[in-house]
Amino acid sequence: MLKSMTGFGDARYEMDDLSFALEIKTVNNKYLKISIKLPDILSFAESELEKLVKSEVCRGSVYLNVYMKDSGTGSVSDVNHSAALHYLEQVKKISHSAGIREDNVDLIRMLFLPGICQSKQYSEQENKQFMDILSDQTKSALARLSEMRVHEGQALLEDLRKNCKAISDNLTLLEKLTPEVVINYQNRLESRVNELLANAKLSVDQETLLREVAIFADKCDINEEISRLRAHLVQFDKICIGDEQVGRRLDFLTQEMLREANTIASKANNAQISQYVVEIKVAIDRLREQVQNVE
Numbered sequence: 001m002l003k004s005m006t007g008f009g010d011a012r013y014e015m016d017d018l019s020f021a022l023e024i025k026t027v028n029n030k031y032l033k034i035s036i037k038l039p040d041i042l043s044f045a046e047s048e049l050e051k052l053v054k055s056e057v058c059r060g061s062v063y064l065n066v067y068m069k070d071s072g073t074g075s076v077s078d079v080n081h082s083a084a085l086h087y088l089e090q091v092k093k094i095s096h097s098a099g100i101r102e103d104n105v106d107l108i109r110m111l112f113l114p115g116i117c118q119s120k121q122y123s124e125q126e127n128k129q130f131m132d133i134l135s136d137q138t139k140s141a142l143a144r145l146s147e148m149r150v151h152e153g154q155a156l157l158e159d160l161r162k163n164c165k166a167i168s169d170n171l172t173l174l175e176k177l178t179p180e181v182v183i184n185y186q187n188r189l190e191s192r193v194n195e196l197l198a199n200a201k202l203s204v205d206q207e208t209l210l211r212e213v214a215i216f217a218d219k220c221d222i223n224e225e226i227s228r229l230r231a232h233l234v235q236f237d238k239i240c241i242g243d244e245q246v247g248r249r250l251d252f253l254t255q256e257m258l259r260e261a262n263t264i265a266s267k268a269n270n271a272q273i274s275q276y277v278v279e280i281k282v283a284i285d286r287l288r289e290q291v292q293n294v295e
Contacts, residue, residue: 002160002240003295004152005029005060005247009145011137021067022137024053024145028293029061036064044127045134052135056142058245059295066134149295157240159290160250164233166283167257174264174276175226222264222273229260229280236287247294254288 005028013020034053036046045066053062122130236253239246261284265277 001150001243002153002157002246003146003149004156004293005149005295006152006293007145007149009141009143009148011140011144013133013137015133017071019069019071020133020137021069022134022141023065024138024141025063026057026060026145026149027063029059032057032059033061034064035062036066038066039068041122042066042068042130042134045131048131049134049138052138052142056146057295059247064138153294156290156293160240160287161237163283163286163290164236167280168230168233170276170279170283171226171229174268174273174280175223177270177273177276178222178226178268222267225260225264225267229257229264232257232260245295247291250291250294251288254284254291257284257287 005026007026008024010021010023012022032054034050034057036049036053038046038049049064049066053064232253236250236257239249239253258281261277261280265274265281268274268277
């Protein structure tokens with residue numbers, strides 16, 4: 001099923017004095033890039049959470065943030081009083097030596113000094129309980145994320161099919177003109193040759209003329225390219241409704257479509273065909289742009 005690479009999912013959990021909040025956001029990226037931010041006290045859970053994300057997301061940048069609050073103490077960190085007092089003693093000595101008033105000391109800023117705020121220590125059993133909670137909440141957030149990405153993926157699918165139809169319609173119009181290319185060339189060639197030979201009072205046999213037309217017809221034959229481009233359109237739709245990761249495959253397929261369109265433009269010696277090719281290339285370019293949003 002086609003999924004968008006952008007989405008959001010969250011989960012909340014409260015247990016006694018502890019509360020957890022988990023948020024997952026995904027944005028476009030050619031590859032899979034995972035960024036996980038956890039409180040220091042929960043850093044042990046990072047590898048397990050990364051595995052859970054990889055089980056659900058195959059492509060894109062993933063940002064997972066976990067917040068933890070201990071409402072019993074107001075935070076998940078303790079203040080090291082002895083370290084804080086030691087810093088204050090040092091500040092007093094420096095203030096006395098420099099003649100600076102001690103009341104200029106900002107106690108809030110002191111909390112950011114090394115060793116002042118220390119993470120609370122929880123038991124092994126509590127950490128295991130935290131891991132179970134985080135795993136469950138990550139799965140819930142990933143489920144919400146997937147639901148949103150599938151919903152956006154359906155909107156992308158409609159737009160992709162719209163552009164594929166534009167390519168197919170222009171191919172049909174283009175294909176009707178292909179016989180005229182050789183006929184027009186033959187008429188122009190006969191007219192030009194007759195004009196030149198009339199002035200020179202010479203003649204050319206019909207066999208030679210037909211041979212030149214046949215050579216031109218072979219050089220400007222675009223039926224093979226048209227068939228391949230139509231085959232790419234059929235394959236494109238099959239990939240979109242498949243269950244596998246489709247983004248990179250669709251990206252490659254649009255490159256092949258553009259290659260066929262460019263070949264048609266270079267081989268077809270006709271102004272009207274060139275106009276249809278321009279419309280086809282515009283639609284392919286839109287496909288390539290939208291495919292960058294597909295997982």
